[in-house]
Amino acid sequence: MAGKTLYDKVWESHVVNEDDDGTVLLYIDRHLVHEVTSPQAFEGLQLAGRQPWRISSMLAVADHNVPTTARDAGIDDPVSKLQVDTLDDNCEAYGITEFKMNDLRQGIVHVIGPEQGATLPGMTVVCGDSHTSTHGAFGALAFGIGTSEVEHVMATQCLVQKKSKAMLVSVDGQTGPGVTAKDIVLAIISEIGTAGGTGYTIEFGGDAIRALSMEGRMTVCNMSIEAGARAGMVAVDQTTIDYVKERPFSPSAHHWDKAVAAWQQLHSDADAQFDKVVRLDASSIQPQVSWGTSPEMVTDVNGQVPDPASVDDPIKSEGMQRALEYMGLTPATAIQDIKLDRVFIGSCTNSRIEDLRAAAEVIKKRKVASTVKQAMVVPGSGLVKQQAENEGLDTLFTDAGFEWREPGCSMCLAMNADKLEPGERCASTSNRNFEGRQGQGGRTHLVSPAMAAAAAIAGHFVDVREF
């Protein structure tokens, strides 16, 4: 019999019940909750007169709607405020642990889970948010769910699931200097396409993935969903175990050795079979910049905006044409000639301490270009922000002309006050370049933190390796 994949192992250890047709009741270890996708679930629970099954599995935080400035004054927008207050009230009513807006531990839900040790290897982790895939970096099975499923997990601690297929994406060899986890994952998406991972759980492997820090692995797993996969995973190794150690929710000293012994099994067996294997050569990956309105519309920093006329498939060609119109770009424009109005460094893809260090490193006492209206840094959590301030990164940013903000989702989806105006062009370290994502009519280019910082200084995209 063939060996097991990492996905098989985590899946099998959570099966409560399996029907003949393969429908499984899957046990959920960790349920992360935020304000946008939970109110209707709490309401459903109340209407049905049900209680949450296991409150200790839940951790809640408001991140999408929170302002990133002047927080002491509370939330201005009454609709946003109601949603955050509703989360506070629900958590209080049920006794659910919540990091409130002015708690130092508050931040983007996918940043704080790992930071707190609330995400552990081998767990099943869910959240009413598609970027829950982030937590797969720990060898956890982590995926986003809709609000009805949020209610289902609250009420039963389980989800009704069918197993997906398994894909291995192996990034072999070493990346060159200046090429980051973000560039790796954008290159993967451009290779397999935004629907390439649909129906699969992806395991990311290969030397280039092994060489990444936990922050980098989270960046890669974060964007699994942009490749169509609900979940992405990375095998557990010493890097994982070192990261998890001594965090607030991590196993106590009493359980530590037993936990580590279990975690050390969390890798695919050498003879495991995948339904699909994709290989990329790490050394060929260049810094990436997206040019369109889907994360697969991406190219090298030294490349050009492509020509829809060169594509045969009419639906694809039309899609490219629409994207170029929306983005205000013409075919054959050099990526480095694209000028920017704003720069956003943040989001659950790239707002961890390592991301901020990488961006700060590029600045080197230079100033944000005068043509750039706004450049901002939004740390992923209060603790990331504090750490960055301890290292003096905030001063590096503010001296250069960046704004230094309070933690939250911010301009990743522009649900709070941080947004692009129609027609404005932004270099963003977030994960989605959809139409209107960062504000109606706003134009998003996805890049790594180092590339975003370099673009802020230059006023247009530049190759960070020559910067």
Added chain:
Amino acid sequence: MKSFTQIDGLVVPMMRSNVDTDAIIPKQFLKSIKRSGFGVNLFDAWRYDDPGFPGQDASTRQPTKDFILNAPRYKGAQILLAGDNFGCGSSREHAVWALDDYGFRSVIAPSFADIFFNNSFKSGFLPIVVEEAVVERFAAECEASEGYRLSIDLAAQTVTTPSGDVTTFEIDAFRKHCLLNGFDDIGLTLQKRDAIEQYEAARKQSAPWLFT
């Protein structure tokens, strides 16, 4: 949960790939703490010329002229035809609620994003996967004849065109059963309460650090 058995509905073709949930219902409308009322803002940025905000009176707004849902012949459509990877992006179930609230009961596409696909069933909404060539044929027929309707029969797993041409589709047996009967799946899962408790007890022994 709302049930789905069969419908005979007006069809609207929107043959784009990668229609994402941000486009289906833009983020400013996710601030609602309710499940209803999203229909007026379905495809908001594509459907209106003016920027939308929650609580607006829709009758005062400027509909975008060439957006397909605004064409009078598609008023009251219940079945949407779409391209590959429909519903990609954010997990927001509000996307399904918006389609449902607008009056749609089903989307027919060559492929769907996983989370959207799962979410659909929870509102008695039926995502149907058929080959791209078939969706394109439906779309061409639809464009050619005003008032074009398709009839969907879930029990028989068929889509029938006005000329009587029948296409069958696949659906997971459990989902079909729940949808036909309008079952509340939390209720069904809670019937397995003992199994969940047993699993939990065993897991507390094997992985006690997960339960602190």
